[in-house]
Amino acid sequence: MTIFDKFKLDNQVAIVTGGATGLGKAMAEGLAQAGTNLVIADINLDTAQSTAQYFTETTQNEAIACQVDVTSASDVAKMIDVVMEKFGRIDILFNNAGINEHVKFEDMPYERWLKNMDVNINSMVLVSQAVGKIMIEQQKGSIINTSSMSGLIVNTPQPQAAYNTSKGAVIMFTKSLANEWAKHGIRVNTIAPGYMKTELTKDYFAQGGEMIDTWMKFTPLGRPGTPDELQGPALFLASDASSFVTGSVLTIDGGYTVYKFCDSRDCDEILMITIAFSLAL
Numbered sequence: 001m002t003i004f005d006k007f008k009l010d011n012q013v014a015i016v017t018g019g020a021t022g023l024g025k026a027m028a029e030g031l032a033q034a035g036t037n038l039v040i041a042d043i044n045l046d047t048a049q050s051t052a053q054y055f056t057e058t059t060q061n062e063a064i065a066c067q068v069d070v071t072s073a074s075d076v077a078k079m080i081d082v083v084m085e086k087f088g089r090i091d092i093l094f095n096n097a098g099i100n101e102h103v104k105f106e107d108m109p110y111e112r113w114l115k116n117m118d119v120n121i122n123s124m125v126l127v128s129q130a131v132g133k134i135m136i137e138q139q140k141g142s143i144i145n146t147s148s149m150s151g152l153i154v155n156t157p158q159p160q161a162a163y164n165t166s167k168g169a170v171i172m173f174t175k176s177l178a179n180e181w182a183k184h185g186i187r188v189n190t191i192a193p194g195y196m197k198t199e200l201t202k203d204y205f206a207q208g209g210e211m212i213d214t215w216m217k218f219t220p221l222g223r224p225g226t227p228d229e230l231q232g233p234a235l236f237l238a239s240d241a242s243s244f245v246t247g248s249v250l251t252i253d254g255g256y257t258v259y260k261f262c263d264s265r266d267c268d269e270i271l272m273i274t275i276a277f278s279l280a281l
Protein backbone atom coordinates (compact mmCIF):
# COMPACT_ATOMS: atom_id res chain seq x y z
CA MET A 1 0.00 0.00 0.00
CA THR A 2 1.37 3.43 -0.94
CA ILE A 3 0.76 6.65 0.94
CA PHE A 4 -1.68 7.64 -1.82
CA ASP A 5 -3.74 4.49 -1.15
CA LYS A 6 -4.08 5.54 2.49
CA PHE A 7 -5.95 8.67 1.43
CA LYS A 8 -8.57 6.68 -0.51
CA LEU A 9 -12.08 6.35 0.94
CA ASP A 10 -13.61 4.01 -1.66
CA ASN A 11 -17.07 2.67 -0.74
CA GLN A 12 -17.02 4.28 2.70
CA VAL A 13 -19.99 6.17 4.14
CA ALA A 14 -19.69 9.65 5.66
CA ILE A 15 -22.25 11.83 7.43
CA VAL A 16 -21.50 15.56 7.28
CA THR A 17 -23.71 17.75 9.47
CA GLY A 18 -24.18 21.29 8.20
CA GLY A 19 -22.94 19.83 4.91
CA ALA A 20 -25.33 21.70 2.63
CA THR A 21 -23.19 24.80 2.33
CA GLY A 22 -20.01 26.58 3.43
CA LEU A 23 -17.14 24.68 4.98
CA GLY A 24 -19.21 21.49 5.42
CA LYS A 25 -20.03 21.36 1.72
CA ALA A 26 -16.41 21.95 0.71
CA MET A 27 -15.09 19.26 3.07
CA ALA A 28 -17.81 16.84 1.95
CA GLU A 29 -16.74 17.43 -1.64
CA GLY A 30 -13.17 16.47 -0.78
CA LEU A 31 -14.39 13.25 0.85
CA ALA A 32 -16.62 12.49 -2.15
CA GLN A 33 -13.72 12.97 -4.55
CA ALA A 34 -11.75 10.47 -2.44
CA GLY A 35 -14.48 7.85 -2.97
CA THR A 36 -16.93 8.06 -0.09
CA ASN A 37 -20.73 7.95 -0.24
CA LEU A 38 -22.22 10.94 1.52
CA VAL A 39 -25.09 11.87 3.78
CA ILE A 40 -25.64 15.62 3.73
CA ALA A 41 -27.34 16.21 7.09
CA ASP A 42 -28.66 19.76 7.35
CA ILE A 43 -31.59 21.70 8.75
CA ASN A 44 -32.05 23.28 5.31
CA LEU A 45 -33.52 20.51 3.15
CA ASP A 46 -33.61 22.36 -0.20
CA THR A 47 -29.93 23.27 -0.08
CA ALA A 48 -28.98 19.83 1.24
CA GLN A 49 -30.82 18.20 -1.67
CA SER A 50 -29.15 20.33 -4.32
CA THR A 51 -25.75 19.72 -2.70
CA ALA A 52 -26.35 15.95 -2.60
CA GLN A 53 -27.53 15.98 -6.21
CA TYR A 54 -24.42 17.91 -7.25
CA PHE A 55 -22.14 15.33 -5.57
CA THR A 56 -24.03 12.40 -7.11
CA GLU A 57 -23.70 13.97 -10.57
CA THR A 58 -20.06 14.98 -10.28
CA THR A 59 -18.51 11.96 -8.52
CA GLN A 60 -18.65 8.16 -8.85
CA ASN A 61 -20.47 7.85 -5.52
CA GLU A 62 -23.94 8.32 -4.13
CA ALA A 63 -24.97 11.25 -1.94
CA ILE A 64 -28.28 11.64 -0.13
CA ALA A 65 -29.82 14.56 1.78
CA CYS A 66 -31.34 14.22 5.24
CA GLN A 67 -33.25 17.04 6.88
CA VAL A 68 -31.93 17.05 10.43
CA ASP A 69 -31.96 19.61 13.19
CA VAL A 70 -28.85 18.35 14.97
CA THR A 71 -30.20 19.63 18.28
CA SER A 72 -33.19 17.24 18.03
CA ALA A 73 -32.68 13.70 19.34
CA SER A 74 -35.63 12.42 17.31
CA ASP A 75 -34.31 13.95 14.06
CA VAL A 76 -30.92 12.36 14.73
CA ALA A 77 -32.50 8.95 15.42
CA LYS A 78 -34.51 9.16 12.17
CA MET A 79 -31.34 10.04 10.24
CA ILE A 80 -29.51 7.02 11.62
CA ASP A 81 -32.39 4.74 10.52
CA VAL A 82 -32.34 6.21 7.00
CA VAL A 83 -28.56 5.90 6.68
CA MET A 84 -28.40 2.35 8.00
CA GLU A 85 -31.23 1.23 5.73
CA LYS A 86 -29.59 2.86 2.72
CA PHE A 87 -25.89 2.11 3.29
CA GLY A 88 -25.72 -0.35 6.21
CA ARG A 89 -22.67 1.27 7.81
CA ILE A 90 -21.13 4.62 8.89
CA ASP A 91 -17.36 5.05 8.58
CA ILE A 92 -16.93 8.80 8.98
CA LEU A 93 -18.85 11.34 11.03
CA PHE A 94 -18.18 15.02 10.49
CA ASN A 95 -19.84 17.06 13.26
CA ASN A 96 -19.70 20.40 11.50
CA ALA A 97 -23.01 22.31 11.89
CA GLY A 98 -22.49 25.52 13.83
CA ILE A 99 -23.71 29.07 14.39
CA ASN A 100 -21.99 32.29 15.40
CA GLU A 101 -23.34 35.49 16.92
CA HIS A 102 -21.56 38.70 17.85
CA VAL A 103 -23.37 39.89 20.99
CA LYS A 104 -21.93 41.65 24.03
CA PHE A 105 -22.10 39.20 26.92
CA GLU A 106 -24.12 41.62 29.09
CA ASP A 107 -26.77 41.78 26.34
CA MET A 108 -26.87 38.06 25.54
CA PRO A 109 -30.27 36.58 26.48
CA TYR A 110 -29.85 33.26 28.25
CA GLU A 111 -31.97 31.46 25.61
CA ARG A 112 -29.52 32.62 22.90
CA TRP A 113 -26.59 31.38 24.99
CA LEU A 114 -28.29 28.00 25.26
CA LYS A 115 -29.02 27.98 21.51
CA ASN A 116 -25.31 28.50 20.78
CA MET A 117 -24.41 25.65 23.14
CA ASP A 118 -27.10 23.41 21.66
CA VAL A 119 -26.05 23.81 18.04
CA ASN A 120 -22.28 24.07 18.53
CA ILE A 121 -21.57 21.42 21.18
CA ASN A 122 -24.64 19.60 22.53
CA SER A 123 -25.55 18.49 19.00
CA MET A 124 -22.19 16.70 18.85
CA VAL A 125 -23.18 14.75 21.95
CA LEU A 126 -26.47 13.61 20.34
CA VAL A 127 -25.02 12.72 16.95
CA SER A 128 -21.79 11.15 18.25
CA GLN A 129 -23.66 8.95 20.71
CA ALA A 130 -26.05 7.70 18.00
CA VAL A 131 -23.33 7.13 15.40
CA GLY A 132 -20.81 5.91 17.98
CA LYS A 133 -22.99 2.91 18.85
CA ILE A 134 -22.76 1.79 15.22
CA MET A 135 -19.03 2.48 15.01
CA ILE A 136 -18.47 0.50 18.22
CA GLU A 137 -20.25 -2.48 16.62
CA GLN A 138 -18.10 -2.02 13.51
CA GLN A 139 -14.98 -1.54 15.68
CA LYS A 140 -14.01 1.19 13.22
CA GLY A 141 -14.70 4.84 12.61
CA SER A 142 -13.32 8.34 12.25
CA ILE A 143 -15.08 11.28 13.87
CA ILE A 144 -14.07 14.84 13.07
CA ASN A 145 -15.52 17.75 15.03
CA THR A 146 -15.40 21.30 13.70
CA SER A 147 -14.15 23.60 16.42
CA SER A 148 -12.49 26.91 15.57
CA MET A 149 -9.37 28.82 16.49
CA SER A 150 -11.90 30.53 18.80
CA GLY A 151 -11.78 27.34 20.85
CA LEU A 152 -8.08 28.03 21.48
CA ILE A 153 -7.85 31.80 21.74
CA VAL A 154 -10.22 34.73 22.25
CA ASN A 155 -10.71 36.56 18.99
CA THR A 156 -10.97 40.33 18.93
CA PRO A 157 -12.65 42.81 18.55
CA GLN A 158 -15.95 40.95 18.12
CA PRO A 159 -17.82 39.97 21.32
CA GLN A 160 -18.63 36.24 21.02
CA ALA A 161 -18.29 34.64 24.46
CA ALA A 162 -20.89 31.98 23.67
CA TYR A 163 -19.15 30.94 20.46
CA ASN A 164 -15.69 30.82 22.06
CA THR A 165 -17.01 28.81 25.01
CA SER A 166 -18.82 26.30 22.80
CA LYS A 167 -15.80 25.83 20.53
CA GLY A 168 -13.49 25.35 23.53
CA ALA A 169 -15.88 22.65 24.73
CA VAL A 170 -15.66 20.92 21.33
CA ILE A 171 -11.92 20.46 21.87
CA MET A 172 -12.25 18.86 25.31
CA PHE A 173 -15.18 16.75 24.09
CA THR A 174 -12.99 15.52 21.22
CA LYS A 175 -10.10 14.58 23.51
CA SER A 176 -12.43 12.82 25.95
CA LEU A 177 -14.09 10.72 23.24
CA ALA A 178 -10.71 9.94 21.68
CA ASN A 179 -9.68 8.49 25.02
CA GLU A 180 -12.87 6.48 25.60
CA TRP A 181 -13.27 5.08 22.08
CA ALA A 182 -9.69 4.32 21.02
CA LYS A 183 -10.21 0.74 22.23
CA HIS A 184 -13.07 0.40 19.72
CA GLY A 185 -10.95 1.44 16.74
CA ILE A 186 -12.60 4.87 16.63
CA ARG A 187 -10.42 7.93 16.17
CA VAL A 188 -11.78 11.36 17.17
CA ASN A 189 -10.14 14.60 16.08
CA THR A 190 -11.01 18.25 15.68
CA ILE A 191 -10.24 20.92 13.15
CA ALA A 192 -9.82 24.53 14.27
CA PRO A 193 -10.26 26.79 11.24
CA GLY A 194 -9.31 30.46 11.34
CA TYR A 195 -11.10 33.19 9.43
CA MET A 196 -12.68 31.66 6.35
CA LYS A 197 -14.89 33.31 3.75
CA THR A 198 -18.31 31.56 3.87
CA GLU A 199 -22.01 32.44 4.27
CA LEU A 200 -21.30 32.74 8.02
CA THR A 201 -18.70 35.48 7.52
CA LYS A 202 -19.25 36.93 4.04
CA ASP A 203 -21.24 39.94 5.33
CA TYR A 204 -18.42 40.82 7.74
CA PHE A 205 -15.87 40.72 4.91
CA ALA A 206 -18.20 42.74 2.63
CA GLN A 207 -18.61 45.45 5.31
CA GLY A 208 -14.86 45.65 6.01
CA GLY A 209 -13.80 48.09 8.73
CA GLU A 210 -11.87 47.74 11.98
CA MET A 211 -12.83 44.15 12.68
CA ILE A 212 -11.70 42.85 9.28
CA ASP A 213 -8.53 44.99 9.39
CA THR A 214 -7.68 43.47 12.79
CA TRP A 215 -8.38 39.94 11.60
CA MET A 216 -6.16 40.29 8.56
CA LYS A 217 -3.38 42.21 10.34
CA PHE A 218 -2.88 39.24 12.65
CA THR A 219 -3.11 36.59 9.95
CA PRO A 220 0.46 36.06 8.70
CA LEU A 221 -0.83 34.81 5.34
CA GLY A 222 -2.74 38.13 5.14
CA ARG A 223 -6.04 36.80 3.78
CA PRO A 224 -9.04 34.72 4.83
CA GLY A 225 -9.00 31.04 3.98
CA THR A 226 -11.23 29.58 1.29
CA PRO A 227 -13.44 26.56 2.05
CA ASP A 228 -11.52 24.29 -0.36
CA GLU A 229 -8.39 24.83 1.77
CA LEU A 230 -10.00 22.63 4.44
CA GLN A 231 -10.35 19.66 2.09
CA GLY A 232 -6.80 18.38 2.54
CA PRO A 233 -6.93 18.48 6.37
CA ALA A 234 -10.41 16.90 6.38
CA LEU A 235 -9.36 14.07 4.08
CA PHE A 236 -6.22 13.47 6.15
CA LEU A 237 -8.22 13.09 9.38
CA ALA A 238 -10.99 11.01 7.78
CA SER A 239 -8.65 8.53 6.09
CA ASP A 240 -6.05 5.96 7.11
CA ALA A 241 -3.38 8.56 6.29
CA SER A 242 -3.91 9.70 9.92
CA SER A 243 -4.18 6.20 11.46
CA PHE A 244 -2.06 7.17 14.52
CA VAL A 245 -3.77 10.54 15.03
CA THR A 246 -6.50 10.81 17.64
CA GLY A 247 -7.51 13.48 20.16
CA SER A 248 -5.69 16.10 18.13
CA VAL A 249 -6.54 19.66 17.16
CA LEU A 250 -5.56 20.52 13.60
CA THR A 251 -5.37 24.32 13.37
CA ILE A 252 -5.91 25.76 9.88
CA ASP A 253 -5.78 29.51 10.35
CA GLY A 254 -3.23 31.11 8.02
CA GLY A 255 -0.98 31.42 11.08
CA TYR A 256 -3.32 33.57 13.22
CA THR A 257 -2.71 31.67 16.45
CA VAL A 258 1.08 31.98 16.25
CA TYR A 259 0.64 35.50 17.60
CA LYS A 260 -2.07 34.70 20.11
CA PHE A 261 -0.23 31.80 21.68
CA CYS A 262 2.90 33.83 22.43
CA ASP A 263 3.26 35.44 25.85
CA SER A 264 1.96 38.97 26.29
CA ARG A 265 5.45 40.54 26.09
CA ASP A 266 6.08 38.85 22.75
CA CYS A 267 2.66 39.94 21.53
CA ASP A 268 3.40 43.55 22.43
CA GLU A 269 6.66 43.35 20.50
CA ILE A 270 4.93 41.84 17.50
CA LEU A 271 2.27 44.55 17.65
CA MET A 272 4.95 47.26 17.74
CA ILE A 273 6.79 45.68 14.82
CA THR A 274 3.52 45.35 12.86
CA ILE A 275 2.63 49.01 13.50
CA ALA A 276 6.15 50.19 12.63
CA PHE A 277 6.07 48.09 9.47
CA SER A 278 2.65 49.47 8.46
CA LEU A 279 3.84 53.04 9.04
CA ALA A 280 6.98 52.42 7.00
CA LEU A 281 4.81 51.25 4.12
Ligand SMILES: NC(=O)c1ccc[n+]([C@@H]2O[C@H](COP(=O)([O-])OP(=O)(O)OC[C@H]3O[C@@H](n4cnc5c(N)ncnc54)[C@H](O)[C@@H]3O)[C@@H](O)[C@H]2O)c1
Pocket residue numbers: 017018019020021022023024041042043044068069070071096097098099100119146147148149192193194195196197198199200201
Ligand atom coordinates in the same frame (compact mmCIF):
# COMPACT_ATOMS: atom_id res chain seq x y z
N1 LIG B 1 -16.57 30.48 8.50
C1 LIG B 1 -15.57 30.58 9.36
O1 LIG B 1 -14.77 31.52 9.30
C2 LIG B 1 -15.38 29.54 10.42
C3 LIG B 1 -14.18 29.56 11.15
C4 LIG B 1 -13.98 28.59 12.13
C5 LIG B 1 -14.95 27.62 12.36
N2 LIG B 1 -16.10 27.64 11.64
C6 LIG B 1 -17.08 26.59 11.93
O2 LIG B 1 -17.28 25.82 10.76
C7 LIG B 1 -18.60 25.27 10.76
C8 LIG B 1 -19.28 25.61 9.46
O3 LIG B 1 -19.31 27.02 9.34
P1 LIG B 1 -19.66 27.74 7.96
O4 LIG B 1 -18.86 28.97 7.91
O5 LIG B 1 -19.59 26.78 6.82
O6 LIG B 1 -21.18 28.14 8.25
P2 LIG B 1 -22.42 28.23 7.25
O7 LIG B 1 -23.43 29.08 7.96
O8 LIG B 1 -21.98 28.61 5.88
O9 LIG B 1 -22.95 26.72 7.22
C9 LIG B 1 -23.49 26.11 8.37
C10 LIG B 1 -24.41 24.99 7.94
O10 LIG B 1 -24.95 24.39 9.14
C11 LIG B 1 -26.36 24.24 8.96
N3 LIG B 1 -27.01 24.28 10.27
C12 LIG B 1 -27.12 25.32 11.14
N4 LIG B 1 -27.81 24.96 12.23
C13 LIG B 1 -28.15 23.65 12.06
C14 LIG B 1 -28.87 22.70 12.85
N5 LIG B 1 -29.41 23.04 14.03
N6 LIG B 1 -29.00 21.43 12.38
C15 LIG B 1 -28.46 21.09 11.17
N7 LIG B 1 -27.79 21.94 10.38
C16 LIG B 1 -27.63 23.21 10.82
C17 LIG B 1 -26.78 25.42 8.08
O11 LIG B 1 -28.03 25.19 7.44
C18 LIG B 1 -25.61 25.49 7.11
O12 LIG B 1 -25.80 24.63 5.99
C19 LIG B 1 -19.29 25.84 12.02
O13 LIG B 1 -19.20 24.91 13.05
C20 LIG B 1 -18.46 27.08 12.32
O14 LIG B 1 -18.52 27.45 13.67
C21 LIG B 1 -16.34 28.56 10.66
